[in-house]
Amino acid sequence: MKINVLVAEIGSTTTVVNAFQDINSPSPKFLGQGQAPTSVLEGDVNIGLRGAIEDLRINLGLSVLEYDEMLATSSAAGGLKMTVHGLVYDMTVRAAKEAALGAGAIIHQISAGRLKRTDIKKITELKPNIILIAGGVDYGERDTAIYNAELIADLELGIPVIYAGNIENQEEIKEIFKDTDNRLYCVENVYPKIDLLNIEPTRSVIQDVFEEHIIHAPGMVKVREMIDGPIIPTPGAVMEASKLLKEAIGDLITFDVGGATTDLHSVTEGSEEINRILISPEPLAKRTVEGDLGVFVNMLNIVERIGKDKLQAELKLDIDKLISEHRPIPKTPEQIAFVERLTLEAVMTALDRHVGKLRDLYGPAGKKTVAEGKDLSNVKYIVGTGGALTRLPKGKAILGEITKRSRNSLLLPKEGAKVLIDKDYIMASLGVLAKRYPEAALRLMKSSMGIQEE
Numbered sequence: 545m546k547i548n549v550l551v552a553e554i555g556s557t558t559t560v561v562n563a564f565q566d567i568n569s570p571s572p573k574f575l576g577q578g579q580a581p582t583s584v585l586e587g588d589v590n591i592g593l594r595g596a597i598e599d600l601r602i603n604l605g606l607s608v609l610e611y612d613e614m615l616a617t618s619s620a621a622g623g624l625k626m627t628v629h630g631l632v633y634d635m636t637v638r639a640a641k642e643a644a645l646g647a648g649a650i651i652h653q654i655s656a657g658r659l660k661r662t663d664i665k666k667i668t669e670l671k672p673n674i675i676l677i678a679g680g681v682d683y684g685e686r687d688t689a690i691y692n693a694e695l696i697a698d699l700e701l702g703i704p705v706i707y708a709g710n711i712e713n714q715e716e717i718k719e720i721f722k723d724t725d726n727r728l729y730c731v732e733n734v735y736p737k738i739d740l741l742n743i744e745p746t747r748s749v750i751q752d753v754f755e756e757h758i759i760h761a762p763g764m765v766k767v768r769e770m771i772d773g774p775i776i777p778t779p780g781a782v783m784e785a786s787k788l789l790k791e792a793i794g795d796l797i798t799f800d801v802g803g804a805t806t807d808l809h810s811v812t813e814g815s816e817e818i819n820r821i822l823i824s825p826e827p828l829a830k831r832t833v834e835g836d837l838g839v840f841v842n843m844l845n846i847v848e849r850i851g852k853d854k855l856q857a858e859l860k861l862d863i864d865k866l867i868s869e870h871r872p873i874p875k876t877p878e879q880i881a882f883v884e885r886l887t888l889e890a891v892m893t894a895l896d897r898h899v900g901k902l903r904d905l906y907g908p909a910g911k912k913t914v915a916e917g918k919d920l921s922n923v924k925y926i927v928g929t930g931g932a933l934t935r936l937p938k939g940k941a942i943l944g945e946i947t948k949r950s951r952n953s954l955l956l957p958k959e960g961a962k963v964l965i966d967k968d969y970i971m972a973s974l975g976v977l978a979k980r981y982p983e984a985a986l987r988l989m990k991s992s993m994g995i996q997e998e
Contacts, residue, residue, distance in 0.1 A: 631679035647750035648780025680710035781975030803840030814919030
């Protein structure tokens with residue numbers, strides 16, 4: 545049997561390969577999954593990829609595994625590292641940051657205004673994969689972005705640079721980078737006028753640049769030779785899948801709880817009522833990354849947030865023993881109960897950091913209520929992906945706790961929001977599959993989440 549499409553997810557610790565068949569039919573199928581340790585430390589991620597393909601072959605009971613094409617997502621070698629430099633933090637910097645996060649980047653540095661010596665030093669030390677320069681509404685302030693571009697060009701780092709600022713500067717920026725080793729990409733302004741975000745063009749280019757330039761993990765050149773289609777950052781793939789699903793079923797949020805981070809993707813316009821009192825614009829699709837909330841690598845951070853004594857009282861288990869014996873995949877009932885409690889804390893903390901809120905302002909005219917941040921009150925579905933939520937028995941119940949939260953001033957999903965679990969754990973794979981086969985990706989996603997086709 546020749547498989548239609550394989551999708552590889554090359555993670556920092558594990559490489560997973562998912563197999564899909566009948567991709568051009570009305571009933572595409574998820575055949576199965578293989579996995580192997582990602583082999584960055586062995587000097588070649590290709591070893592881990594081939595190991596995952598071999599594991600898939602064994603799982604499918606095939607003597608030989610043949611396939612038509614292979615696509616991929618990657619977060620190996622630290623994922624997509626970016627620095628973002630704009631004019632005013634709450635305006636252009638924030639818009640550029642939203643674009644970068646939505647594309648699946650990990651932002652290591654943000655600066656507002658003219659770059660200082662310490663900023664330049666940090667860029668040099670970080671050696672980011674991409675540098676994003678923004679600043680100024682269209683036909684507004686020009687000097688800051690030009691000044692910053694000149695300093696970055698003088699560093700001669702040979703790093704791809706995206707310019708997404710005042711369009712009046714584009715020709716000047718092209719001149720600045722003309723004789724450098726930096727590949728320059730000029731795109732539409734992320735903040736073209738006051739209170740207007742335009743992040744999708746920048747988000748799309750970031751993913752293109754990732755695919756074209758980011759092969760820094762050992763062996764990624766060989767992987768590129770095996771892959772027939774796009775390679776996009778894994779978090780960006782989850783966002784693509786979330787956007788596709790939103791178009792089909794309605795406003796949603798997607799939690800991706802992993803060993804190192806907890807990502808929350810929201811795809812919602814929010815309510816008209818809240819949009820009227822929103823003090824600054826929010827993107828349709830927003831991602832926040834909580835780098836301190838992982839249920840394996842950052843387990844101790846979550847334990848500290850909850851408190852050891854509280855955990856001990858709640859679970860009635862030996863917490864010190866569970867910490868010392870903690871593994872990436874829990875096996876015993878005690879370990880499972882421990883990780884489920886960590887996952888609940890990660891979900892609720894990530895939600896608190898992502899969601900918008902109402903605030904009362906007092907002035908000469910009296911009290912005025914305003915909204916700031918992302919409005920989730922129109923969300924109809926709460927989606928769970930990632931190992932913790934898809935593999936733990938209480939994944940669905942954990943997300944169900946969101947609808948029971950006291951709202952107070954928080955713009956949370958309402959009680960009627962429905963929980964969906966990506967039971968096949970294929971959402972990231974489907975995000976990259978959607979680049980070529982959107983209809984098949986949507987059907988497979990609905991199947992994984994138990995959504996009936998109309």
